[in-house]
Amino acid sequence: MQGVEKSNDLLSRLYFSSTNPAKNPLLTMLQKLYRMLEMNFQDEKEREAMTAFARTGVYDFVEDLSECESNTDHKNVSGSSEEDSVESESESEEQIDSHITEDEEEHEDEIELEEPPVWAPEKRFYMNRCYVDNLCTTSISSHCDHRCEQENHIPPNIPIYDGHLHLNENISQSQSDLISLQQTPPIREFHLINNNHKPHQWLITNIPTFSSHVHIYSTVGVHPKYFNPQSVYQILDDLRNNLEISKKNPNHKNKLVAVGECGLDETSSTTIDQQIFVLEKQIDLAIEFHLPLVLHCRGIHLYRKLYDCLRNRVQDKNIPIHWHCINSNANLHIVDLCLNEFPNSYIGINGSITYGTNTENAFLFKNWLVKRSPFLPSRLILETDYPYLPPRNLYGTYDPSCALVGTAVYLSKIVNNPNQNALSYIHSSNANIVSMYSL
Numbered sequence: 001m002q003g004v005e006k007s008n009d010l011l012s013r014l015y016f017s018s019t020n021p022a023k024n025p026l027l028t029m030l031q032k033l034y035r036m037l038e039m040n041f042q043d044e045k046e047r048e049a050m051t052a053f054a055r056t057g058v059y060d061f062v063e064d065l066s067e068c069e070s071n072t073d074h075k076n077v078s079g080s081s082e083e084d085s086v087e088s089e090s091e092s093e094e095q096i097d098s099h100i101t102e103d104e105e106e107h108e109d110e111i112e113l114e115e116p117p118v119w120a121p122e123k124r125f126y127m128n129r130c131y132v133d134n135l136c137t138t139s140i141s142s143h144c145d146h147r148c149e150q151e152n153h154i155p156p157n158i159p160i161y162d163g164h165l166h167l168n169e170n171i172s173q174s175q176s177d178l179i180s181l182q183q184t185p186p187i188r189e190f191h192l193i194n195n196n197h198k199p200h201q202w203l204i205t206n207i208p209t210f211s212s213h214v215h216i217y218s219t220v221g222v223h224p225k226y227f228n229p230q231s232v233y234q235i236l237d238d239l240r241n242n243l244e245i246s247k248k249n250p251n252h253k254n255k256l257v258a259v260g261e262c263g264l265d266e267t268s269s270t271t272i273d274q275q276i277f278v279l280e281k282q283i284d285l286a287i288e289f290h291l292p293l294v295l296h297c298r299g300i301h302l303y304r305k306l307y308d309c310l311r312n313r314v315q316d317k318n319i320p321i322h323w324h325c326i327n328s329n330a331n332l333h334i335v336d337l338c339l340n341e342f343p344n345s346y347i348g349i350n351g352s353i354t355y356g357t358n359t360e361n362a363f364l365f366k367n368w369l370v371k372r373s374p375f376l377p378s379r380l381i382l383e384t385d386y387p388y389l390p391p392r393n394l395y396g397t398y399d400p401s402c403a404l405v406g407t408a409v410y411l412s413k414i415v416n417n418p419n420q421n422a423l424s425y426i427h428s429s430n431a432n433i434v435s436m437y438s439l
């Protein structure tokens, strides 16, 4: 402690007294500060964000969480829309990992009571940032000279295809979350398959506008949770109209690229028979309009029913099928049957593979992936399902590109095949999305 000399003044006596708890004032002060910080950052993710703040000088402020608060069912440190609470995908997360949801809800209550963060002046420099374990997220949106020593980098000449997301859910949020897509040369190309799965959103045409290096392709379909049985014929008529208009559209860029997402969902308020009816009509439309099919299934006992619908309706087995959101809750036996029966079928892997990793189902799912790893690249589609299902290894803003690469990083970690890595999965998934959706 330079500058402090032992003398007889009060301060010096206090400082050098062996019984004084403040014997080492700087250490005591730091310990107190740290304890104060700890009290404010009881959540592990927030501590991580704080560490990142120390490293980068950028912090995603707690008060930004308020945008996504209230009664949402799934929580993360990013801003997601309030509508998440009614969305099936988010609820599947809660199924897998309910204890985390509870913890996070408690934690949220605390946030509401907290004083504004002490770093308020820094807010002027706020920008969206995301962090992923073992991944240089700077390499996704900008450039990195690899001095960061992170394990995974994504070179700028590699395009990123997100096989399944929902940009219409909260348009302003999407625009801000996708901010890292606006980057400096050399420009990375982004291709996003935007699923329009709620009939009342089909008319939304002004989805966020992005730079010319962001390409958005739209699907149209009826999710099993979002139709009213009273108006089912009207909805199916509207769906057909949308497909007909798209078919006649001379501009190839504006054409719908698939029917879906559609399927079966045990948490829907409609009956399974009603859901099967709507699903079968959509399978028929996909066949009639020669379009790929995007499938959603929630509820392990419903996989067989969905598969039977497919087999009963589809004559030409070459129909492209994207069975999205395959995770430890899936009936993997049926997924195997589908992959065998339909040679152009793919499994969509998203952030939900990072949930509930200590469960028996997660262990079985991991083994399933490991055993199939030689064939995985040819049947894999990486997706985010943004704004739902943020991967657990993602901190900060839910940026779909970071989340997608983060999922690839996580996948390569659990599959652990020496011939595969995050980058090779992205390459394969990109090629599969191009082929499946005829982009």
Ligand SMILES: [Zn+2]
Residues within 6 Å of the ligand: 136, 138, 139, 144, 145, 146, 147, 148, 149, 150, 153
């Ligand atoms: Zn880097």
Ligand SMILES: [Zn+2]
Residues within 6 Å of the ligand: 088, 089, 261, 296, 297, 324, 325
């Ligand atoms: Zn879904």
Ligand SMILES: [Zn+2]
Residues within 6 Å of the ligand: 089, 164, 165, 166, 195, 261, 385
């Ligand atoms: Zn979805």
